[in-house]
Structures are given as structure tokens and as C-alpha cells.
Amino acid sequence: MLISQEQLGVLKRADNAIVLGIIVSDGTVMLKLSDAGAFPGHTEWLEREPNRGAVRGFSLLVRGGEVWALFPRSSLNPLSDWRLEADYIEQLLRVLPTVENVQILE
DSSP: OBOOHHHHHHHHHOSSEEEEEEEETTSBEEEEEOBTTTBSSHHHHHHHSOOOOEEEEEEEEEETTEEEEEEOBOTTSOSTTOBOOHHHHHHHHHHSOEEEEEEEOO
């Protein structure tokens, strides 16, 4: 799983914010600050910016540029409960800047 410095910059600029994340078919992580008007969720993001090749989705609670919590559910995920698979969660936690006791929230 790969995340560019540009995408990490989204986290660095976020403070007390929800950040949407998608994993595209080549394993690249894309991030966007959630906005109740423009980008409230993954579906709206992909409707406005199609052809991303999204295969999985997740959301993050970011404070001071660090991930405090990961929300592993998204309608982009193929499981019946829309949960991101454990191996994707583990990979994300390796590449994202997290606090020591980052939470995985349902």
C-alpha cells in the first residue's frame, strides 16, 4: 500500500476533521477532507471525481495531523457489512501517521 507525500499533506493540514480515504486498484491511498456540502461521503466524492478506480473505502478522525481513529466501514467495501478487511486495516496503520493508541471504530 502506497501513500504519497501530497496525500499525507491532507492529514497534516487537518485538525479535528473527518478525512475520507479510498484505496485504488494499484494500492494507492487517496485522501480528501470531508465536507458536509461538497464531499460528505465516498459516494459523493466519486460522483464528482469519477474514474478513480476505487476498490475500498474508509474514514479517519484526524487531530493535529495525526490519525486518532479509523472507521473501517464504507459502501465501497465488498463485504456484506461494508467493513474493510483486517489486512487493509493493518496496512493502513503502517503507512498513516497515527497516535500511539489509535482506535478502530465501528
